[in-house]
Amino acid sequence: MKGMILIMDGLGDRPLKDLNGMTPLQAAKTPNMDKMAEKGINGLMDSIKPGIIPGSDTAHISILGYDPYEIYTGRGPFEASGVGVDILPGDIAFRCNFSTADSNKIITDRRAGRIRDGTKDIINTLNGMIIEGYEDVKIIFKESTGHRAVLVLRSEGHESLSDAVSDADPKNEGKPPKTVFPTDDTKEAVRTADILNKIVDTSYEMIKDHPVNQEREKNGEPPANIIVPRGAGAVPEVESINEKYNLNSLCIAETGLIMGIGRFAGMDIIEVEGATGGTDTNLDNIIDEIVKHATGNEYNFLLINIDGADEAGHDGSFEEKLEFIEKVDKIVIKKLLEIEDCYIILTADHSTPISRMDHTADPVPIIINGPEVRIDNVKEFNEIEAHKGGLCRIRGSDVMDILMDLMNNSSKFGA
Amino acid sequence: MKGMILIMDGLGDRPLKDLNGMTPLQAAKTPNMDKMAEKGINGLMDSIKPGIIPGSDTAHISILGYDPYEIYTGRGPFEASGVGVDILPGDIAFRCNFSTADSNKIITDRRAGRIRDGTKDIINTLNGMIIEGYEDVKIIFKESTGHRAVLVLRSEGHESLSDAVSDADPKNEGKPPKTVFPTDDTKEAVRTADILNKIVDTSYEMIKDHPVNQEREKNGEPPANIIVPRGAGAVPEVESINEKYNLNSLCIAETGLIMGIGRFAGMDIIEVEGATGGTDTNLDNIIDEIVKHATGNEYNFLLINIDGADEAGHDGSFEEKLEFIEKVDKIVIKKLLEIEDCYIILTADHSTPISRMDHTADPVPIIINGPEVRIDNVKEFNEIEAHKGGLCRIRGSDVMDILMDLMNNSSKFGA
Numbered sequence A, B: 001m002k003g004m005i006l007i008m009d010g011l012g013d014r015p016l017k018d019l020n021g022m023t024p025l026q027a028a029k030t031p032n033m034d035k036m037a038e039k040g041i042n043g044l045m046d047s048i049k050p051g052i053i054p055g056s057d058t059a060h061i062s063i064l065g066y067d068p069y070e071i072y073t074g075r076g077p078f079e080a081s082g083v084g085v086d087i088l089p090g091d092i093a094f095r096c097n098f099s100t101a102d103s104n105k106i107i108t109d110r111r112a113g114r115i116r117d118g119t120k121d122i123i124n125t126l127n128g129m130i131i132e133g134y135e136d137v138k139i140i141f142k143e144s145t146g147h148r149a150v151l152v153l154r155s156e157g158h159e160s161l162s163d164a165v166s167d168a169d170p171k172n173e174g175k176p177p178k179t180v181f182p183t184d185d186t187k188e189a190v191r192t193a194d195i196l197n198k199i200v201d202t203s204y205e206m207i208k209d210h211p212v213n214q215e216r217e218k219n220g221e222p223p224a225n226i227i228v229p230r231g232a233g234a235v236p237e238v239e240s241i242n243e244k245y246n247l248n249s250l251c252i253a254e255t256g257l258i259m260g261i262g263r264f265a266g267m268d269i270i271e272v273e274g275a276t277g278g279t280d281t282n283l284d285n286i287i288d289e290i291v292k293h294a295t296g297n298e299y300n301f302l303l304i305n306i307d308g309a310d311e312a313g314h315d316g317s318f319e320e321k322l323e324f325i326e327k328v329d330k331i332v333i334k335k336l337l338e339i340e341d342c343y344i345i346l347t348a349d350h351s352t353p354i355s356r357m358d359h360t361a362d363p364v365p366i367i368i369n370g371p372e373v374r375i376d377n378v379k380e381f382n383e384i385e386a387h388k389g390g391l392c393r394i395r396g397s398d399v400m401d402i403l404m405d406l407m408n409n410s411s412k413f414g415a
Helices: A031-038 A056-063 A076-082 A119-126 A187-207 A211-218 A241-245 A256-264 A283-295 A308-315 A318-336 A396-406 B031-038 B056-063 B076-082 B119-126 B187-207 B211-218 B241-245 B256-264 B283-294 B308-315 B318-336 B396-406
Strands: A002-008 A041-046 A092-101 A107-109 A137-143 A148-155 A226-234 A249-252 A268-270 A301-306 A342-347 A364-369 A392-395 B002-008 B041-046 B092-101 B107-109 B137-143 B148-155 B226-234 B249-252 B268-270 B301-306 B342-347 B364-369 B392-395
Touching (some): A002 A283, A002 A396, A031 A342, A031 A364, A041 A396, A056 A256, A056 A301, A056 A396, A076 A092, A076 A148, A076 A256, A119 A137, A119 A211, A148 A187, A148 A226, A249 A256, A283 A301, A283 A318, A308 A318, A318 A342, A342 A396, A392 B392, B002 B056, B002 B283, B002 B318, B002 B396, B031 B342, B041 B396, B056 B301, B056 B396, B076 B092, B076 B148, B076 B226, B076 B256, B119 B187, B119 B211, B148 B187, B148 B226, B187 B226, B249 B256, B283 B301, B283 B318, B308 B318, B318 B342, B342 B396, B364 B396, B392 B396
Parallel strands (some): A002 A342, A041 A392, A249 A268, B002 B342, B041 B392, B249 B268, B249 B301
Antiparallel strands (some): A041 A364, A092 A107, A092 A148, A092 A226, A342 A364, B041 B364, B137 B148, B342 B364
16 A cells, blocks of 8 residues: 655635635635545644644655654755755755855845856856865855755864854845854854855855856846855754655655755655646646556655645735646646555645735645545535544644554554 | 734533533523634634643643743742732742631631731731841732732842742641641752741731731731741743734733733733622723723733633532623623724633533633634534634644734744
8 A cells, every 4th residue: 555645835825805705725626626525534734733834844844754843954955955965964054046246245136137047057166166274174066946056065074064154145135245153152153154254255256257157247147156155054864754664755846945855854856847836837747757656666655746836825826826726636636536555645735825925824624535544524625624524633743644554554552 | 913812711611401401601692702703713722731620820821822831830920920029030939818827826717807908008017027047038928819918038148949848828727827848858948948937937926916907806807817828839931922922912811810920921911990800890991991902002912811700610600600701792792893903812711610610621612803714614602613613622832823823923934
């Protein structure tokens, strides 16, 4: 028996006047999700706990059975892992922007004109960086999408590094990068802040005249001539999900952040062609990969994240959110219903209400389908009906335990 | 957006034969509370956790987002804070009775004939008390209502005090005050017990011939001639609720105990004229203060406690409880329904069933009203319907987090 958790990112919402007091999920025509509700057990889920607003990362960490309060130390490590840097325990990771600085190092464009191409070449140059006095610290850059990149600092000597350092990102244009300072008084934090300040300065010297930037300036585009790090996080050490639950697991995700969580948990990762993380994503390709691996022999646990509903929520467009939900229903969920010998969980990581255009703590609906679930009377998949189901109100941290029990993949505690 | 938690003290109950198997809240005509249920999201709440019988103090501590298991160390500090003693971390506080002792120091009336007047004068005399050998310990008495008073011991020297001491209150008449003993073997506890025994003896010597008592004896009333402390508690240090949640908060309460919790949490406190803490309280004045401050600019968070239902429960009178609930519905809740731009939570701190005449752990109904709540199908406010609501069963410790999320007053954990 296999197991699958399909997370529709940011799916949860609040009642909307524009939809006669319904949520987008209530208002959307979702015959296939409703079918899942009808033949499953339903409930509400707080990914972390009631009232706590989850990030996508902390929510996924929690749903995968890890305690985000224990292991979450900033976004850097997950972002780095997501773009394919093999991070190690002890590493300190940062999210970075390529920005544009003038000759006085004042930031004139935080996103370097939203540069799309050429960052890989610039990263190749930056990866030769060595900071004088800190030759034992390996400096790893890796490009992400657009103007985004990650930076990982790895101590290869005796002295450790620390994530207790502030951001260099000035948040506004017209200012120089902020001087990074240690946020505690350990010598590791002092050392890491000093390294970081030197990296920012050195990056400008190394790439201001890079061919990619010369070309951009020739075309009147802002050069990507400085690296501005933020969101320091130390890389925690965790037992892989495969060891923890005795699984062969696969993560199918669209964004670097969620791939990072999957990699962190030791899952195999598949990038789906045409997956954009937006409402324009290629859902046909996504469901094809799901069906292939849910019916194949290589994996017995799949984590899938489909991101579009969250994007629509952040954009504040109920039409876009509703339409995307209907598309997922028609393309993805329809075929999901045909998969056999698999416990399938359909849920979200958090709510991203149209009215708020950001995450909220409202719990999300959850369904479990599979041969032996206790079917309840809920016949619709939405935020309002869900609480009438047999699961009542559970937490993200319960999900893997419940699934492993259903899969007959866990052991008795006691005799 | 503002927030308000209205707590009807001891509201919860159990089915009563006298009410055809209904609870007082079920049997009462409460059109306004039912209106709140209909336009809100409903559920059950365990103020501490299922099966744990809350005190009014521990319940309020928990609902305000503090962990009572961590900070609650006896009722004394909250009672002291409630009657206006500015307690400091390290203080040890006690609840006291004025009792009547005969010349052999046998307690003949634990409540000194339920004395009403004159205790302030007696307290003035007691406040000069210095115990030989413990001159560095400041002894602060303060009268409360009726025969009640508080005692606070504050070390002004190098040696600390301890709350690990037993009660002096013999609980029954016809016995002398109990000798206080240390309940652990620290030298602080030994010291504090010794001080306390001397305070009891000294109090008798200082006030047995007090003019107030001479007058009482002349009138054939039992004199308030000895102080009997109980309920030792050390004063913990906590972050104020205003800092913790970034609020400007006000507490409107009727009893010293709840005002003490408010003060402890750093809230402003309003005493309402005519508020008695009983079923005869002035509900018109209470709702006037609520409306004034819920629509004013000074505060964005109100905690309100209305005590009458608890009193009726302790008295075991279902008629009185039912009648009081109907009065609150008609006078308070009716006007509450007119307040706009405010998330309003209606709940109780615990159940005080008529059949038990004391607190029980039965969970209490809770409603949240406000512009963006997920309205469910519950249309009545009572202990039986509540569980069908969209909140399912939450805990007191979830309430502030959920409210802060609705008020858009909290931040995301993660990205």
